[in-house]
Amino acid sequence: MEIFGYFAALLVGVAMGLIGGGGSILTVPLLVYLFGLTPLLATSYSLFVVGSTSLVGALNSFRKGLVHLEAVALFGSSSLVTVFVSRRFLVPSIPEELFHVGSFTLTFSLLTMVLFAVLMLLASLSMIRGRKKDAAEEDSARYSLKTLLGHGVGIGLITGLLGAGGGFLLIPALVLLLRLPMKMAVGTSLLIIALNSLIGFAGDLGHVAIEWSFLLRITAIAIAGIFFGGALGKKIPGERLKKGFGWFVLLMGTYILIHETIMK
Secondary structure (H helix, E strand, O other): HHHHHHHHHHHHHHHHHHHHHHHHHHHHHHHHHHHOOHHHHHHHHHHHHHHHHHHHHHHHHOOOOOHHHHHHHHHHHHHHHHHHHHHHHHHHHHOEEEEEHHHHHHHHHHHHHHHHHHHHHHHHHHHHHHHOOOOOHOOOOOOOOOHHHHHHHHHHHHHHHOOOOOOOHHHHHHHHHHHHOOHHHHHHHHHHHHHHHHHHHHHHOOOOOOOOHHHHHHHHHHHHHHHHHHHHOOOOOOOHHHHHHHHHHHHHHHHHHHHHHHHH
8 A cells, every 4th residue: 555655645746736735635644544644643744744845835936926924924923823732732632532422432533534524625615616816816915913813823723633734724815815816825825834834743743753764755755746746737727627636635535534434
């Protein structure tokens, strides 16, 4: 199964290079189902993989002037703190067995995978529907600081608990609340995701046993996929790719939900 796992890691990077995000949502499932990691360890490894690959994409966007540093600071002020606290203190304090109902036991591992499946379903619908261009994409910033901080906390919790970047929530927030153009929103979200994920991974250090050789290998393969996907994306319409990938994520999310709740 490992050879399929490494191929899937390459596809994660290719997807991120092709559509500017979204591929990271497959990282936890591939680590759990193809490499046999526990959901808790998979979320930790995912933070490093997602953070590293997003950082590569963010640096490329920054060189093109497509990163809004004020937005990074506004969201980061709440999301960075939230994700670090979540990984450092909240996640380690959650027991594996949450509660019993008759013969059924809800475990933290089961809850993690079910929540992740729901997140995948929401992300897939966002990619399939697409996004209409309107006045929200004009470069004029109008926002409520309280709303921005609230979104930052929510995205920080998603990143901290599930090891996912939350780009499908972050990009619409940047477009609708800060009125950023789409390309600027994508580049900005990549930097926020990178910072959140790497800070969250730092919160795990000392709590989780890291097999660095394996983690760096998976990360390097995913990063290589980004460059391949970026080159391929110049030849294929991005919106069509995003919708096709959205259907794939929808199928994967449905499979995980059925596998965790019915097949086990």
